[in-house]
Amino acid sequence: MDNSLHTSSSSGPVDPSVAGLMEGEQTFESVTEHLASIVLRQDKHKLPWWIMLGIGFILYNLLGLALTKLLLYGVGIWGINQPVGWGWAIINFVWWIGIGHAGTLISAFLLLMRQNWRASINRFAEAMTIFAVACAGIYPIFHTGRPWCAYWLFPYPNILGMWPQWRSPLLWDVFAVSTYASVSILFWFVGLIPDFATLRDRSENMVVKKTYGVLALGWRGASEHWNRYEIASLILAGLSTPLVLSVHSIISFDFSIGIVPGWHATIFPPYFVAGALYAGFAMVIILAVPLRKWYHLEEFITQKHMDWCAKMMLTSGLIVVYGYAMECFYGYLSGNHIEIRMMEFRQFGPYGAAYWFLIICNGVIPQALWIPKVRYSNAALFFISVVVSIGMWLERYVIVVVSLTRDYLPSSWGYFKPTIWDILMYVGTIGQFIFLFFMFVRVMPMINIFEMRELVHKKMGHGHGTHDEEGHDGQLGLATEAAE
Numbered sequence: 001m002d003n004s005l006h007t008s009s010s011s012g013p014v015d016p017s018v019a020g021l022m023e024g025e026q027t028f029e030s031v032t033e034h035l036a037s038i039v040l041r042q043d044k045h046k047l048p049w050w051i052m053l054g055i056g057f058i059l060y061n062l063l064g065l066a067l068t069k070l071l072l073y074g075v076g077i078w079g080i081n082q083p084v085g086w087g088w089a090i091i092n093f094v095w096w097i098g099i100g101h102a103g104t105l106i107s108a109f110l111l112l113m114r115q116n117w118r119a120s121i122n123r124f125a126e127a128m129t130i131f132a133v134a135c136a137g138i139y140p141i142f143h144t145g146r147p148w149c150a151y152w153l154f155p156y157p158n159i160l161g162m163w164p165q166w167r168s169p170l171l172w173d174v175f176a177v178s179t180y181a182s183v184s185i186l187f188w189f190v191g192l193i194p195d196f197a198t199l200r201d202r203s204e205n206m207v208v209k210k211t212y213g214v215l216a217l218g219w220r221g222a223s224e225h226w227n228r229y230e231i232a233s234l235i236l237a238g239l240s241t242p243l244v245l246s247v248h249s250i251i252s253f254d255f256s257i258g259i260v261p262g263w264h265a266t267i268f269p270p271y272f273v274a275g276a277l278y279a280g281f282a283m284v285i286i287l288a289v290p291l292r293k294w295y296h297l298e299e300f301i302t303q304k305h306m307d308w309c310a311k312m313m314l315t316s317g318l319i320v321v322y323g324y325a326m327e328c329f330y331g332y333l334s335g336n337h338i339e340i341r342m343m344e345f346r347q348f349g350p351y352g353a354a355y356w357f358l359i360i361c362n363g364v365i366p367q368a369l370w371i372p373k374v375r376y377s378n379a380a381l382f383f384i385s386v387v388v389s390i391g392m393w394l395e396r397y398v399i400v401v402v403s404l405t406r407d408y409l410p411s412s413w414g415y416f417k418p419t420i421w422d423i424l425m426y427v428g429t430i431g432q433f434i435f436l437f438f439m440f441v442r443v444m445p446m447i448n449i450f451e452m453r454e455l456v457h458k459k460m461g462h463g464h465g466t467h468d469e470e471g472h473d474g475q476l477g478l479a480t481e482a483a484e
Contacts, residue, residue: 023299059431066425077421084416089143091396096136102280103129108240119451126188131436135429169254176250187236194450248276261342262403274319279392281313282385314369361391
């Protein structure tokens with residue numbers, strides 16, 4: 001690439017939409033060098049990365065231990081019983097699926113809305129989505145008790161004439177989550193192609209160069225390539241955006257179609273979607289705060305990004321609090337003594353502490369985000385995000401366990417207590433998430449290189465869709481460095 005493209009001189013007014021999204025005197029070369037070197041240079045991964053990878057690996061092995069025990073002895077090792085046939089497995093399934101929602105929103109919806117602030121966080125948010133879905137998918141498969149028969153859930157031709165039960169919520173989850181995972185992985189991979197080409201062209205190791213060359217699918221940064229890339233991205237974004245609403249709505253139907261007190265409510269779909277975005281943006285902040293510190297990414301993930309993520313978390317959190325208020329309203333003013341008793345049991349029964357703790361975590365503490373000083377404090381954001389993640393897990397615990405312990409008949413009443421294997425499996429999936437995420441940080445750019453270079457282009461005053469002297473569409477050959 002011509003070195004004249006690496007100048008920081010402006011040739012026009014700066015695009016106001018990129019103000020505050022990149023700090024410092026950045027050039028095309030400085031952006032590429034900083035972000036690509038995190039992958040290509042071993043010395044960029046210091047002690048914190050090794051500690052997190054080690055923690056993830058150890059906890060990941062606990063997941064293997066828990067699943068081995070489960071396969072040998074069955075789901076009876078969990079705390080599930082009559083009437084609580086759904087326990088931590090379903091709680092954790094819904095929690096992990098919710099965590100992945102912010103990645104889809106950032107990747108797809110904000111792309112369609114042409115929001116430039118997504119560029120710094122969309123890559124690792126998409127990775128977060130995929131790894132969270134991978135953790136979530138484990139639970140329903142093993143919760144059936146016969147994971148080796150999981151393929152029965154798909155409508156495949158067979159001589160037994162056996163077809164899936166389409167009225168089963170389990171089947172809805174299979175199709176919702178598999179669609180969500182496949183579209184998210186495809187969208188994530190397509191976005192990586194230009195950056196794989198950048199790593200291919202900058203790597204000095206022949207094996208690494210060949211590996212990224214295969215992943216880059218022959219990308220050369222030609223105008224035809226960019227044209228096809230943008231079309232594919234828009235199509236996938238259009239497919240992904242409805243998933244933000246549909247996936248968690250379908251999961252909420254698992255509950256709302258039941259006649260269990262506390263489940264049978266039409267507010268569940270929007271309530272669950274808002275909760276998923278709430279937990280998802282909390283996880284984005286939890287990941288962004290240490291990453292920008294450890295890898296010196298403060299100039300790329302700026303305080304403006306953190307501020308907007310906090311505002312998105314606050315907005316979705318207010319919708320969740322509204323859902324809590326509506327649950328109380330429906331329960332106490334329904335005139336149905338069973339619903340009234342259900343709310344009293346949630347709030348003042350043996351599980352009452354969990355209910356009030358989730359109200360504090362999800363409804364009270366996050367209100368500090370109204371204060372600008374709090375939104376611009378990374379320590380405060382990290383703390384509030386951890387609190388929200390805990391609160392969203394407790395919300396699922398209250399919905400699943402507390403509702404099942406009190407049915408219509410006193411003869412069906414019971415209690416739930418998790419076993420060590422419930423806990424080990426949950427901790428193991430956290431380890432799987434940590435391990436996969438930090439392996440991703442090691443081998444792939446955690447921030448979108450070519451989109452950050454496009455921000456440099458706009459910051460220089462060229463705007464979007466302009467052409468350089470070589471005829472490239474606003475991208476300036478962002479993904480290749482072959483001529484350097």
